[in-house]
Amino acid sequence: MMHPSTMDLQALADGEPLGARESDVLAHVRSCAECQHSIAEMRAAHERDEELLSLIDRRLPTASVNAVIARAAARRGTRGIRGAIAAGIGILIVSAAAVAAVPGSPVRAYVEHLFAHTRDSAATIPHPVTQAPIAPRETPNVGVSFPAGSRVEIVFSRAGVQGRVRVTVVDTPMVRVTNHGGTAAYRLTLHGVTIDSVGSNATFEVMLPSTVGRAIVRIDGRTVFTKNGTRIRTTGALDSTGAYVIPLGATRLPVDRDLSQNRI
Amino acid sequence: MSESPFEGDFRAAFATRFPELIRYLHRLSGDAALASDIAQETFVRLYQRGEMPADARAWLVTVAHNLFRDECRRATRRRSLLARRDPAYTLADAPPAPDAALESDERQRAVRAALDQLSERDRQLLLLRHEGYSYRELATVLSLVESSVGTLLARARIAFRRALEEKP
Ligand SMILES: [Zn+2]
Numbered sequence: 493m494m495h496p497s498t499m500d501l502q503a504l505a506d507g508e509p510l511g512a513r514e515s516d517v518l519a520h521v522r523s524c525a526e527c528q529h530s531i532a533e534m535r536a537a538h539e540r541d542e543e544l545l546s547l548i549d550r551r552l553p554t555a556s557v558n559a560v561i562a563r564a565a566a567r568r569g570t571r572g573i574r575g576a577i578a579a580g581i582g583i584l585i586v587s588a589a590a591v592a593a594v595p596g597s598p599v600r601a602y603v604e605h606l607f608a609h610t611r612d613s614a615a616t617i618p619h620p621v622t623q624a625p626i627a628p629r630e631t632p633n634v635g636v637s638f639p640a641g642s643r644v645e646i647v648f649s650r651a652g653v654q655g656r657v658r659v660t661v662v663d664t665p666m667v668r669v670t671n672h673g674g675t676a677a678y679r680l681t682l683h684g685v686t687i688d689s690v691g692s693n694a695t696f697e698v699m700l701p702s703t704v705g706r707a708i709v710r711i712d713g714r715t716v717f718t719k720n721g722t723r724i725r726t727t728g729a730l731d732s733t734g735a736y737v738i739p740l741g742a743t744r745l746p747v748d749r750d751l752s753q754n755r756i
Numbered sequence: 757m758s759e760s761p762f763e764g765d766f767r768a769a770f771a772t773r774f775p776e777l778i779r780y781l782h783r784l785s786g787d788a789a790l791a792s793d794i795a796q797e798t799f800v801r802l803y804q805r806g807e808m809p810a811d812a813r814a815w816l817v818t819v820a821h822n823l824f825r826d827e828c829r830r831a832t833r834r835r836s837l838l839a840r841r842d843p844a845y846t847l848a849d850a851p852p853a854p855d856a857a858l859e860s861d862e863r864q865r866a867v868r869a870a871l872d873q874l875s876e877r878d879r880q881l882l883l884l885r886h887e888g889y890s891y892r893e894l895a896t897v898l899s900l901v902e903s904s905v906g907t908l909l910a911r912a913r914i915a916f917r918r919a920l921e922e923k924p
Contacts, residue, residue: 499906508891508906541916542886545783547864548871552778553792557770560796561763564803637792663830666793699789 495527496520505534553637563639635670636678636685640701645684648711648740654693655740659709659717659728661702668699697735711740765808770799773816776887781820783883786868794823814897817884821897870919878912885909 495501496517503510510517521527644667648657655674669678669685674694679686687696700707700719709717716738717726728738759767774795781791798820802812809815871879877898884894894909895902 499910502910503891503906506885506891506909537913537917538886541882541913544863544867544920545883545886547860548783548786548867549779550782550788552782552788555774555792555796555799557767557774557799560770560799561766561803563796564800567800567804664789664793666789668789 495524498530501527501530502534505531505538634676634678635668635697636680637666637668638680638685639665640667640704641683642705643683644700644704644707645681646698646707646709647681647684647686648696648709649686649688650712655695657696657698657709657711657716657728657738657740658731658735659698659700659726659738660733660735661719661724662699663702664699665701665703666699667701667704669696671696709738711738762807766799766803769802769808769812769816773813774799776813777816777820780817780883780887781824783871783886784879785824786872790824790827794820794827797823811893811896813889814893817897821880866920870916873919874912874915877908878915881905881909882912882916 496513500510500513500517501521504517504521521531646667646669667684669687671687671694676694676696677688679688698709704719705721707717707719708715717728717736718724724736726736726738728736731737777798778791778795781794782788785791798816801819802809802816871883874882880898881894884897889897891905891909892902894900894905900908
């Protein structure tokens with residue numbers, strides 16, 4: 493028999509069935525060193541590709557099945573993401589996963605707790621969540637994410653001396669608040685989230701969808717950022733990455749900005 | 757409150773399929789946050805469906821592709837935002853030694869660039885094959901004739917390797 497086609501050899505290398513040809517092809521390959529070599533090469537090339545592809549893998553945000561179920565349940569009888577949040581249900585937590593995924597880690601306990609809690613509140617009560625989650629000792633890049641409603645409130649309940657908040661207007665449907673460094677506890681509320689920054693020096697990243705009609709960020713009772721349509725008022729300065737940077741200890745008066753003219 | 761059979765199946769599917777799906781979507785898009793949003797939304801849709809599809813893996817990836825396409829349609833303005841958004845999701849690992857970091861950075865960028873050079877279908881074919889999809893599953897998910905999958909996959913592999921060699 494002639495050598496089988498490259499495609500047949502590749503299919504064998506990929507573990508694919510060859511239908512009616514299979515027994516003939518296999519019989520040939522068993523007795524042909526050249527074809528065996530080709531198949532080995534094909535498998536090695538696949539392994540090399542996989543190794544290369546895995547270079548771009550990273551530890552990805554994780555989600556809780558409870559949060560996903562809660563979000564699906566919340567959408568019943570409402571219209572999509574907006575409907576869900578309009579009904580007073582903010583959900584969905586992500587955390588940059590790896591640490592949270594370590595069994596027994598304090599972060600995991602915290603994230604799971606928050607998930608479990610949001611699930612209950614999402615399913616039943618259209619009221620602000622009042623139960624405080626367990627504060628973690630260390631939260632490297634942990635945070636919350638929830639579908640944006642027409643109105644979003646982000647409240648930092650305790651101002652840190654050195655920490656800062658970076659607010660970026662983005663074109664995605666989800667509001668995200670994450671922190672790197674420092675310590676923080678997140679609590680979902682009717683229209684957004686309350687963050688207890690516990691006087692830490694964490695940097696908080698707030699991703700605010702441009703579709704949100706009205707958004708407000710407060711630090712320790714002070715309004716430091718508002719978005720009304722395309723109009724932004726903030727005590728923060730716009731940095732080169734397009735983020736409004738607000739120190740957690742900010743006290744200056746708001747400056748007016750219009751996003752429609754100052755679009756990132 | 758007892759769990760319905762569907763809910764049990766859903767939880768089991770989530771446990772095995774969510775990590776696969778988000779990894780695949782991240783390889784596909786290069787955007788961790790987008791991959792996370794789409795993977796979660798896909799499972800929300802599965803739960804809303806109320807019953808498990810015959811082939812859950814194929815169903816999930818098909819829905820995820822549709823959501824991804826919707827996102828890409830709104831992408832022109834997003835593109836610059838994405839580049840900036842992604843680093844926020846990097847964990848604060850101890851940084852590797854400078855030389856090693858530089859080299860691995862460069863290789864990562866080369867792989868990303870090579871993937872981005874492929875057509876969407878080639879990228880999907882290649883990456884799904886690396887997720888262990890059979891030719892038949894690839895045909896189903898990507899609406900291809902099964903007998904053409906081998907040839908198309910071979911082309912996608914060659915295109916990827918060539919793009920890597922030709923890296924700038
Ligand atoms: Zn041979």
